[in-house]
Structure formats: structure tokens, C-alpha cells
Amino acid sequence: MSLDGSESPAATLSPSSSCGDFAALLDAELFVHEESTADRPEDGGLVSAEPDKDGDSSDEEDDSSEESNGEEEESDVDIDADDDDESEAQLVVENDGDNLEESSLKRRRKNETGPSPDSGTEASNHCPPHPGFIWNVCIRCGERKSTEPTNDPVPTHVGLRYIHEGLEVSELEASRVRNAELRRVNKTKKLLLVVDLDHTVLNSARFADVPVGELQAGGSSLHQMTKLGLWTKLRPFAHEFLQEASKLYEMYIYTMGERKYAKKMAKLLDPTRQLFADRIISQNDSTKRYTKDLDVVLGADSAVVILDDTEAVWPSHKSNLILMERYHFFSSSCSQFGVNSASLAQLYRDESETEGTLATTLKTLRAIHHEYFNGKSQKRKLSSDSSDVRLVIRSLRAKLLAGCNVVLGPEIHPFWQLPAELGARCSTFCDHTTTHVVALDPGTDQALWAKEHDVFLVHPRWVDATSYLWSRPPEEDYPVTENPAGPAVVTFAKNVLVEPLIVDDTSDKGEVEPLVDLEPSKDETVSQATNAVELSGSSCLELPPTHVNGLSDASSVEDEDLEIE
16 A cells, blocks of 8 residues: 655745754843843852942832833743743743843742732743743743752753753653644644654764765765764755655654764754754764763654654654654675664665655655645544644554465564554464465465465565555565575565766875764664675775765865864
8 A cells, every 4th residue: 555645835944943942042041130130049040130320229220110111011022932822931031131130020920919800720930830941041031940959840850951952841841842843843834854864864874884875875975074983874864854744744764873963963854954944963962972862852742753764762652753864875884783784885775766765755745744734634633632643653564464364474473563663464374364464484384275276475565565665565575485695685675776886095094083882782782793795806905084086075064163072
């Protein structure tokens, strides 16, 4: 079955997002704190203003501020995380940075009055509980974070360092923002898309791990990251994929690699910063050391789609995940994951631009978006319940093998869950309803029965291919043979031959910064064997970063003044 979506709207920048609003709010708040931190009392109290040039005391300013309350209100800027629904501002920032005492008085009056009658529990305007802290200073009332036990109903906080260094918000505030974001999603009809980097949209390898012969297959999408000592190969159709996906989704990068590496890769994928902006989450920003979680994404879980090549790193959000086939362009990538087959580069092949993994995934994303906003039944349209992207993903996957009655050999019983998720009916015995027999050995009773009754006999990879391609592939492409060999190419998606480039190895080697950590191996059971098949005649010569003619140089996407945290 194919997944077809409706026509996509024109690409536009997201006019507002919780991430951007938080950043704007905190930038404004930080301006006030930078001028006031030096004079802040150690006990966390509010800053007292110094006398002005005319020697007026703060008491006189209090009187004048009460008499000219209307003028003060005109100079205030109300900042809120949601322009449409959250009219009660969480923070008031003064335009005039010199009148810090007036700002302090306003904060006191705001805290003393408490929440407005119509504000509800979502957007309370008083502390405690504190909505969040930046550098241990409350972003609402200005108090310092207490090191003593607190009676706040939600004491835990979520670090959002990728939005603003030093920022952490309470679980209660994060929940409020996610609810506001869900309302914005339903209004703008843009879901959230979290995109992994390594083996999902690109493949990186160190200079020393890439033979010259493999570089000849890279083409224009192979980039030499000179300062990082890396070759990075973008997956075919990467730029077009991201551009088209941005019409329907607001996108995040989420990688287990280091921040420096993440930002370099983001600049390769999005040089104008129109697609990801500052929504780049790295290992440094994740709240967990070895796994990923949506707690750092300011969006409702029910509206987030995840693209990643490893299911194990999303233990709490597997239902949001579209599992991507790993992109093994370099042979070192195959070795890292224990793949006993030639890499794409060794075979001078690459995924098809029009029928490869990213092209197929784009169709899937369009189908999910269409079903989320337009595929609800009339009954659900009339109800107040909002859609859940996790239910949409499950529903679409359950149609892929619908109508297939699959018999699985006893040796692959643990494999049952996947075809069942794809809509197949699974059984251990053959009967007149059987349509497919999945086996590794053509000599089993089930396999012999399939041949006798002219029923499809397929390798388990046929089920894997269905899962990755989101469509039912031809059964004849996955036969069961007596002496099964490893896959000729490490991809289910269509791949094509590429024209080799001519390599010039006469240039000098440039200076290379110390290597940063790539995204670590995410399969705990993956072998670190180095048994990748060597391309006949390829050289194992280490290629300096300036040795290739016709390849994209990292200098074209790297600014010398680029700040990398």
C-alpha cells in the first residue's frame, strides 16, 4: 500500500513558536538582570534603585509612580509564551532599564494581587511556585533559587539550555507551554518534527577511516569538515526533503553528538537557518545521558513525529517514532554497527533521489499530516477531542500488510510483533487462508508447504522492508535460498550507480582540530568488528582534507567567526 498525502502549502517560516517566545522573553529578562545582578541582595530580595541624578529618593519615586500609573502602563511590554490564548503575561519587563525600582515595585504588586479571576490554573501570575529559573534567578519574580527544600507542588525542573544558557523551567510551566503549543499547532496546521542526524539524514566518518576509493562515490553531497577532521555525506534528497517537510512541520534537530558537531551539521543542512533556527538539541542539552526524551521539546507529545534510526534511544516515545533505515555510506559505518556487507561507497552506489529513503519518508510525513488534520471521521470532527499523531502513525502502519495471513517459522517467533503491527495476521501453522510463509530455511515444513501450494515464501527481510519503506515490496525480491548470503547493498530503498570522481592526492594536508565525538553507537549489542568488505582495488591511503577535486569544501559552509559552544 502506498501513502499519498495532499498537496503541500508553500514553505513559510514559523511566525512564532514556544521556543522562540521563550528565547525572546528570556533575552528581555536577562537584560534587566544583567544590570541588576551586581546590586541584588544575597538573600534573593529585589534590587533597590539608586538615587537619580537629581537626588530623588526611592520613596519619592514610589509616590510619583502611583500618581502616574497610566503613563507607566504605556511603557510596559507584556511578554507571553502564547500570543493567541495566554493573554495573562507571565512577566513584565520595563522598557527603561534605569528605573529598576519601579520594575521591582510592579513585581511586588503583581505578586501580591495573585492570579486574576479568569486566568485559571494554567497561567498563574504569582510565585511560588516559580515557573523557571535562569542562572538560578526566577524568570517571573526575580528571586534567587533556594537551595532549601521547597513546598512547590511540582519541584522538578527541565533544563532548556538550547533555548537559553542556564534556563530551567518547572514541569508545571513546561506543561502549560506544551498545551499552548498544541493550540498553536491546531491553528497553524503545523506539527512538530524531531530529526536525528547520524545515519538518518547524513553519515560522517573521520579522515583516517575513509579510503580514497570511497570518496570517488561521494559526489556533490560529500563535504569535508576540515576543522573537525571529518567527511560528511548528506543522504540523497536531504535538502529537498527538509525544505518540503518544513511546509507541514516545525522542525528540531536532536542528536546524541556534541553541541559543536550538531551545529556544524545543522549549518550544512540549513545554511540560512530558516528550517531549524535555534532548535538544535545535542547531547549537552538532553536531560538523560544515553537516551532521548521529548521533555526538552516544547510541544505536546501528541503532535510530535520523530525520525531516528535507533528505536532504543526513545524508550518513552516509541509510538511517536518513524524508524529510519540506517544510512551506511562509508565502510567504517558498516563496521561500527557490525554490518557484514559492502557499503554504498564501496559499490559506487547511492540511494535514489526520487525513490530513496528520504523521498519515501516525505510521503509518509505528508500522509501523517493529512490524516491528523483531515482524516478524522465526522463523529470525531464534532467532538472536542484533538487528534493524536501516535494514533495516526499506528493506524497507517496497521494498513501496510492488511489482508496478509503470515506463517512464521518457530525459529523467528520473537519476530511476530512487527508483522502484527503492520496489520498482518500471524500464525504458526499453514491452512487455506495462508498468504505468506516467512522463513530463513527453505527446507522447513512450512517452507515446503508454501512451495507446494504456490504461496509466497519470503525472507524475514521482506517484513523489515515493509516497515522501513511504509509500503509492501515485491515478494520476489526477498527469496529464501539454500545458502543465504548477506545483503548485496545495505539499503532497502532503491539505490543507483554513481559516476566516480577523479581523486587528486597531490595537495598538502591542512591542519585539523581535535576530533569531536560523533553520535555514539546507539545499539548496545552492535559488534565493533572491522569486517566490512573492501572494494577491489581501493586504496587505504589516508586522504588529507584538501585532496579531492569536485567535492564540497567545509569552508563553504563554515564561518571563521562562528561561535561554537
